[in-house]
Amino acid sequence: MTGEELREVMRRFPSPVAVVTAAVEGERFGLTVGSLVSLSLTPPLVGISIGKDSSSHEPIRRAGGWAVSLLTGSQADVAQHFARSGIPPVALWVGVDVRDGPRGPLLDEALGWLECRTVSEHEAGDHTIFVGEVESIELGVNAEGLVYKGGTFHPA
Numbered sequence: 001m002t003g004e005e006l007r008e009v010m011r012r013f014p015s016p017v018a019v020v021t022a023a024v025e026g027e028r029f030g031l032t033v034g035s036l037v038s039l040s041l042t043p044p045l046v047g048i049s050i051g052k053d054s055s056s057h058e059p060i061r062r063a064g065g066w067a068v069s070l071l072t073g074s075q076a077d078v079a080q081h082f083a084r085s086g087i088p089p090v091a092l093w094v095g096v097d098v099r100d101g102p103r104g105p106l107l108d109e110a111l112g113w114l115e116c117r118t119v120s121e122h123e124a125g126d127h128t129i130f131v132g133e134v135e136s137i138e139l140g141v142n143a144e145g146l147v148y149k150g151g152t153f154h155p156a
């Protein structure tokens with residue numbers, strides 16, 4: 001059983017798409033994730049799984065917290081942008097409409113936003129699972145969300 005086989009079956013399973021951001025010493029980081037999961041309501045906890053190879057992995061760890069923008073069905077271009085590899089952190093934000101939040105930049109026109117403080121980190125093979133206590137939420141537009149299935153983005 002290989003990782004490629006797991007990837008193949010998971011391609012059939014739609015995952016909701018969000019952008020996770022963090023800020024360390026004034027530098028901003030961000031990446032597209034399909035791994036956001038709601039874990040607990042009391043206390044309010046969510047989880048993300050971040051690849052150890054990702055350039056955002058160490059910044060998210062060092063920041064001690066992160067922000068999440070939940071994408072709408074019309075933000076596939078934003079999801080694609082934040083999934084691209086090798087973009088220098090400064091260039092990542094050119095032409096992207098955001099406002100700064102306490103844990104990281106918040107993308108305009110999202111379904112909603114979460115601000116999270118990391119409460120635990122768990123080794124998971126080539127990823128680290130970050131569990132975050134949700135410090136605040138904000139509701140955005142009430143629209144369709146964005147899902148990733150079969151290698152492409154779809155409104156749902």
Ligand SMILES: Cc1cc2nc3c(=O)[nH]c(=O)nc-3n(C[C@H](O)[C@H](O)[C@H](O)COP(=O)(O)O)c2cc1C
Pocket residue numbers: 017030031032033034035036049050051053054055056082083084085086087148
């Ligand atoms: C739909 C989708 C979901 C993704 N989900 C995750 C995820 O949950 N965790 C992760 O580490 N990378 C995920 N990625 C990949 C990252 O977005 C991508 O590796 C990262 O932006 C590359 O940036 P880097 O070159 O700066 O490391 C996902 C990509 C896509 C297209």
